[in-house]
Amino acid sequence: MTALTRLEARPARAESIPTAGSLKNTYAQLLLNVDDAQRKSLARTFLVEQLQQAQDLPEEMPRDLSALPGFVEQHCAQVARQYADYLQQRKDGGPRQFFSNKAHALFFLQAVGPTKLVDGAWLYGLLSHWRDPRFDGLICTYLEELGDGNPAQNHVVIYRKLLAEHGLDDTCALPDERYLQGAIQLALGECSDDFMPEVIGYNLGYEQLPLHLLISAYELSELGIDPYYFTLHVTIDNASTGHAQKAVQSVLQLMPLEGDREEFLRRVAAGYRLNDLGQGSRAIIESFDLEQELLGMLERKRPFGQHMHSDYCRFEGKTVNQWLSSPEQLPGFLSAMENKGWIKRHQDPRGSRFWQMIVGDGAAMFGVFSPYEKQLLHDWIAGDWAPERARPAHRRVVSAARVPELPASDPDVQTLQASLAGLDPHAQMSVLIPWLSAHRHSHPAGLLATRRYIELKSSLR
Template sequence: MTLLTALSGQPASMTPSAHGPYQELYQQLYGETHGCEEAARHFLQAQLALVREAPSELPQMPEQLPAWIEQRCADVAQAYADYLEQRQQGLPRRYFQNKAHALYFLQRVGPTKQVDGAWLNGLLRYWQDPRFDGLLTTYLEELGDGEAAQNHVVIYRKLLSDHDADSEAGLDDDHYLQGALQLALGLCAEEFLPEIIGFNLGYEQLPLHLLITAYELSELGIDPYYFTLHVTIDNASSGHACKAAQSVLSLLPLGEGRADFYRRVAQGYRLNDLGPGTTAVIKQFNLQDEVVAMLERKRTFGQHMHSDYCRFEGKTVNQWLAKPGQIGDFLKALEDKGWIKRNQDPAESRFWQLIEGAGAAMFGVFSGYEKQLMHDWIAGDWISSQRVPPVRPGRGSRFSREQHRPADPDTQALVDSLWKLPDDQQLTALIPWMSARRHSTPAGLYATRRFIQLRARLR
């Protein structure tokens, strides 16, 4: 049995080999393709087996969860206060060396952030059961209650787009693991309900890294709104963390199945530990290695595109790009020739002048993220005298619903399909449009708003 078969329950020959198994599974589940539910089930069984014997940090009795969450929140608040005091005393940023480092992080957690809330998708069918109210409220708020300005996936995609960092180039297969887990849970709600409740309990806790990330993104001129939104919405007093604990107690069986249910909740909670977490992703960054890897990925596109009149160490640019593994030496040759002046203002380097600016010879060759990598690598210890003002959360992220936008055909078709249906059948018809793949589209946003309206009417 291959790794892919073990992960997805499908023969490897059925799936393209261009990507790793987690990415392939992620795309299959996200795309809602044939066999995705069976693949999700096999995947979850395999992942739960990995955490079955891991120690649990949950309290022994579920009734202790509210107090446990409150204490965790207090501990995080104190740790964040300590962090702020350290920064005020002059200590450097704890997470991000430079802006390129922050964009690297945003890219690599992108597959997870772009399915935000997906683990709760399968619970929409329980809209009539008041025991699910906390979980459904959490999911609907992840979807922004149908408003693009508050939809978490829309916000995150805009964040990446604003910095021209929405490419998946350079991502490792492990970066798709956590997102695949969330998609799989959303597709298997009936079979894995306790695990979903436990996963939600873990995911909706307020972590220290969320607070520090938001603070340091702002310092680097990157809008932290996506992260500050989660700081407020996941609070322990009335937010998602509180609702997560209440949901465990609301859905806990009253009879003999109680202990087994809570055991499965704990297993679902531990699924949050699989895959590289925030701090692990941050620690993986090495600026030199990232620059080399980025240029190596672009090498095949540029190896025949340069003239031969410039030579570095006796080689033309095309010769430097002709074979893999030469990029590091090529950068050193550019330094020796004076085309790159490390630890100085990048504007003084001839190579930077070739890639930055409307009149640059290689204008458009590098994305915004790729240019930021080059900029920060060249700059090194040099610090610009121009201070980047901190970005206030939400600046540039909030956008109102357009009143005169062109009609969306999916939305119009959905509206047309609903108008003859009774309210309860409309709710059933809307649910598919609130999946991870669709909820951020115009039709998905409309479906979310209509679902909320009808659910309130029928309750």
């Protein structure tokens, strides 16, 4: 079993919690804390803990550098074979292997959001090495994650838009463990000078094309969800000319010519293993339970609705307010509505009175549920029901590449332009780099700073 296959299939494992508190808090502090010293101190402590956590994981990366290109090519070839097998199974009439319904797919998109919304952050700290050509591949990888300053190609802009389209912005209910990989990436970006080999190794592991990316893109499109974020990574992470190939070259180019080469490779391998901490994509997908997600959503809604209903309508002798008075009654409430015929399971949801109150002109509960919450309800009611007319095998959707250009009159843009005025190109680079951080690069000033950084890097070399 290869590292990529194992990573996708691995079960959930216990995680170490950093001394600063929860993983979510660590993630937020590394992303938003404006105190540079505090961020770096937290990042160092957190990385030491996570490296200790990962040290006993199996080592997949070869220590023989001459074997590294072949190792990556073998991964790519295996993924291609596995995906070809998947496509043949689907062509032969096999079901989707990842997402049982649209709500399942949206659950996955939200679950991996904390990682996707800091895409590339582990490479941020390398931007100051723009004079050194050995870092060109890594810096190029980071700039491409930023879309080279084009909002239509900036990975965070694209993913944020995808979440917003489906009402997935609210991450309050996400388990703490969902923030682990994003926190690792932010921490590596803060401490790249102290953990350079680990950054190189993490990048090598992360930039290999995984099978789940291909299958996710196919099934998202099939369910009418824009797969552009995922298809974009399929192309740029290729092992021929893309990020995977650049990752291999970076290991070879940054290996010390003298000194302890074995220690360097040990630390590269340690960084590579950081990719294996936490739940992989397959484990997240397999953790989905439609009814539990529905009940969790209703519990989060319950405090806002338990006093908002009249006593006119009763189910099995109880008013709606009474049913909503405690979370333990929610399963019984759903059963009561089903018994009264307000919910008709395993049928077209449009035939259920409860659904009619949520969707459509004059719906009494219009606006109460977000798009994702409505999808949970829809798919739970539908159950085994499927439309008579089957969906097309692979339907194209509108591409997120059409994200509109962000305004140039933003106050931060004006502040950035004022701070650059009168500075020589080298001084400008120092001003620009903070704007390319994970928290800033997807905003108008960050996009402008990215374009200017690329221009100066090219002209000064």
